[in-house]
Amino acid sequence: MSAPLDLPRWADTVLVPAISVTAAFLVAGLVVLAIGENPLTATRWLLQGSLGTGEGLGFTLFYMTDFIFVGLAVAVAFHAGLFNIGGEGQATLAGLGIALVLNNFTFLPGFLLIPLGILGAAAFGAMWAAIPGYLQAKRGSHIVITTIMFNWLASVLIVYLLVNVLREPQSMNPETRAFPEQSYIPFMHDVFAAFGVEIPNSQLNLTLVLALAAAYFVWLLIYRSRLGFAIRVVGSNPSAAVYAGISPARIIIIAMVLSGALAGGLAVNELMGYQHRLLLEFTSGYGFVGIAVALMGRAHPVGIILASLLFGILYQGGAELAFEQPAITRDMVVVIGGIIILFAGALDGLFRRLVAHLFTRQKLARA
């Protein structure tokens, strides 16, 4: 018997993560101090670079869009009791899906081509996740192992295709030709300009709206729908699922398909929203950040949006910081990100227990 962790909802969802992040920043500050820089100046640059300017904010929100998609992808699988490490590979394949659709249906108008491209991304991401899902469900191959292997497969597959098949004959670069212009998802600054509002230029595009819609969809799916109920039963108590007549194998495959489709959103934002061509390593490891985002957001869409914002700030602010204070390299920024992941994910239970302890002591004192 262990002490029950009775926490008010607000403490569970706001207070504990806030303490984790604060602790992480304090430790990160010590690291900055150790290399002889002033942590306060560093923090100022970090915030200034990510939130202080309109342009910086745009980039922050652009990264946030990526992280929301991959965070949701990890979360959906997580609710079914699956650890999908394969967001990276699923997003890569989604990029392939986008390129195949957009460069083969160049004759379609934008209002058809854009949704079709998004569907292509979702379908290819889903397909790449469905295979490990199937192997887990029917063969018992562990999803962590298979999704990691599928990341490597995706990465070598895309190199092969871009070098040997999809590359433009005259080009030296391993990338496809540019997508047709009507398939570009509009930049936010262009959208605002259409309404007569000037905002600074950045990579931020309308995919952010899609990401927020996806977050709402995931909330509705997981917490309100019959399918989500079945997913959570399988994730939380597989033998109860069998008792209830829910097939765990079927649910595992469905959850992985949804997860892979969501990971495809990363490719939509990066390729249809910004790069406008398929190129190598456009996922930049963000698929893995999704794991941290989902952990920190406690697999809840609202938490994921907030965690994505935090990581957006870190990525954008970190880039500015590395630029302004050369002693703090990009690698240092990665270290800081790692510390946050450590505190928010692995050490989360520690703070939770501490807070729960304080709360029960207070309750007893009042009683």
Next chain:
Amino acid sequence: MSPAIELIAINKSFGAVHANKDVNLSVARGTIHGIVGENGAGKSTLMSILYGFYEADSGEVRVNGKPIAIRSPDDAIQAGIGMVHQHFMLVEPLSVVENVMLGAEGGAMLRAGEAKVRAELARLAQDYGLEIDVDATVGDLSVGLQQRVEILKALYRGADILILDEPTAVLTPPEADALFGLLRSLKEQGKTVILITHKLREIMAITDRVSVMRRGEMVATVETAETSPPELAELMVGRRVLLRVEKAEKTPGAPLLEVENLSVVDPRGVLRVANASFTVRAGEIVGIAGVAGNGQSELLEAIAGMRQPVLGSIRLEGQAIRSRGHNPHRMRQLGLLHVPEDRLRMGLVPAFPAFESAILGFSHEPHLGRGPILDHDRLIADLAQKMEQYDVRPPAPRLTSSKFSGGNQQKIVLAREIERNPKVLLVGQPTRGVDIGAIEFIHSRLIALRDAGVAILLVSVELDEIMNLSDRILTMCGGKITGERKASQTNEQELGLLMAGVVDEAA
């Protein structure tokens, strides 16, 4: 002579739960002392403090009159206290000698220690009649003998005071009798025994004195000879309870569930149910008596469609169930509902709010929502109503399922199944871990269902429960149905023999 054990003003809290409140207990040397109480009354916490798993927040422990600090099981063993857990702490692939030696090897090399263990075991066998094949592999021994190994382990470590936690939960009646014989001979040799149980019959049969706990407090300690089961039950619950539900004679109707030559093999290829055939009629409760692990669970799960039988057929209301349509979903649609044996593993989802656990197995029902979306307000309102009908406490549909007591969890599961008007109801261990007050309620509900014409198949390891509720009783042993008796024409001894696999002369 100072008492063997004295606990003075023990307090222990887990978070907001005050598990032991100013508990005092005095156990005289050379006696068998029973401790009874409902689940969550604080018996296990108290014994865990005595055995050093927990430290008390305040209070004093005295052994043989001397105050001592018990911070770990090692300290307890040093003080001469031994414990036999409900779930055995044995290494199955090792032999009896090796198990006894474990943790008391006496040096880096085993030979010397082993010789000592053999000598000591021989002496214990002689003194207490604790005979056992010391070279047998523990995994091959019967449950009763495994328990004997646990007792030997404690005695080998010099235990003068033996704590037994629900020792008969896993035993057949004859094995339980053998255990009681052993406990008596331990007592005669001057050992002190503390027996934790919720079976009042056992308390009456074997203890000298009995202490009753309720909600963390020690409410009474009485001489066993001067008390009675109803009095103890009342002390445990805090109000008068019916130990036996009234049941009128009733002629059963048409056969609703017919099982023929059913055989079930588990995923490891072990035959768990062999050629089971029986019928359950409308308005009849058929009880399956047996020691846990003799195929009853697998039989229920196979009928419910959770496992595919390898052989045999099942008919519901005369209609054969084809193996393709034999899944839990379809069986529910046909009116066969199931209260599973293991609430926490199957009956509900501990992490879910109660109103979600209350639709487990029925989340597809159209009236629970619109299209693919569930209507939470409606689920909450539905459960609030059921909670009132079934007296679930607290009546809070949003509360996490795991936070209800066992009895209230069971009521939530029962309400879910019963309110859907079953034709056939499978019930597994309906009162395991359920307090006496709730048992009374659950039993009367099951009788009411039977009177309303439902065919009920009841599996329980509590023989009392089987005998109280059933119209007919089947006994199971080693996956086979070993006998069938009318409940009114049999007794515990006869059922005990059948449960132990003695060939049924009457069949």
